[in-house]
Amino acid sequence: VYNGTTGASVTYSDNRIDSDALSVSGTAAFGDKNVGTGKTVSVSGIALSGADAGNYNLQNTTASTVSNITPANLTYTANPANRIYGESNPIFNGTVTGFVNGETLGTATIGSLSFSGLANASSPVGTYAIYGSGLTANNGNYTFVQAPSNSNALTVGAITVVTPPSVLQYVSSDFGGYGRAHSFRLGNIEGSRGDGGPLYIIEGSGINI
Structure with missing residues (x-):
């Protein structure tokens, strides 16, 4: 995976005897850092280390392989x-x-x-x-x-609707005395009076005559 550098990781193979203590190291790098397939990886400075390293000779200290860099x-x-x-x-x-x-x-x-x-x-x-x-x-x-x-x-x-408080009042120029029926229905803001006089519904404050 792309990491912004040319550094590469490789696995070394050799013909050591299984029980021998031996390590192989080197430096691997791509030719450039960019994404691509089948890119050449150059390995240099291949060296041996470990308790049994003296029993082996390297055939080469450089190598190459191919690998991919993905995005x-x-x-x-x-x-x-x-x-x-x-x-x-x-x-x-x-x-x-x-x-x-x-x-x-x-x-x-x-x-x-x-x-x-x-x-x-x-x-x-x-x-x-x-x-x-x-x-x-x-x-x-x-x-x-x-x-x-x-x-x-x-x-x-959602839209928040704020309804101000309403004050309902009626005023008649001729009240008509006592005993008359008066009623209001708030659901549809409708009103009726028994004496047939005018009805005024006022929202908010104040009196409309």
């Missing part, structure tokens, strides 16, 4: 966002993580980082995805993936 992952992570149903989406943002060997967004990628989602003002209350995009890795050294949390990073909340 490392970079993760788009969207910052959580919230809005109310019916509103436009806020500006989405987030981060990219996973760079190796001191590399950064500026040194390892090209393009413009952006975050976007499919939800719009008419999307129902719920959670929605925000996904990162816009970047390409230099030399294909990274593969871009989405953080699991991106799938529900946007929360669309």
Whole structure:
């Protein structure tokens, strides 16, 4: 896997006697650090060590083989966002993580980082995805993936309706005396009076005559 260096790991083979204490070491490196298949790995400084090393002679101190470097992952992570149903989406943002060997967004990628989602003002209350995009890795050294949390990073909340307290009053220029029936029904903001006089329903404070 890509690690930003040319260093490689190899396994040495030899024809030692099974019980002998012998170690083989050396330095292995790719020709360059970039992702690729069938890349040449050069091994140098091959040496023997161990209690029985003196019983063996090396045929060579260098060697070569081939191996692959596969891309490392970079993760788009969207910052959580919230809005109310019916509103436009806020500006989405987030981060990219996973760079190796001191590399950064500026040194390892090209393009413009952006975050976007499919939800719009008419999307129902719920959670929605925000996904990162816009970047390409230099030399294909990274593969871009989405953080699991991106799938529900946007929360669309319900509209909160605040109803002010109502004061219901009626005023008649001719009250008509006692004993008349008076009634109000609040459900549909309707009212009736037994004397047939005018009825006024007032919300909030004050009196409308």
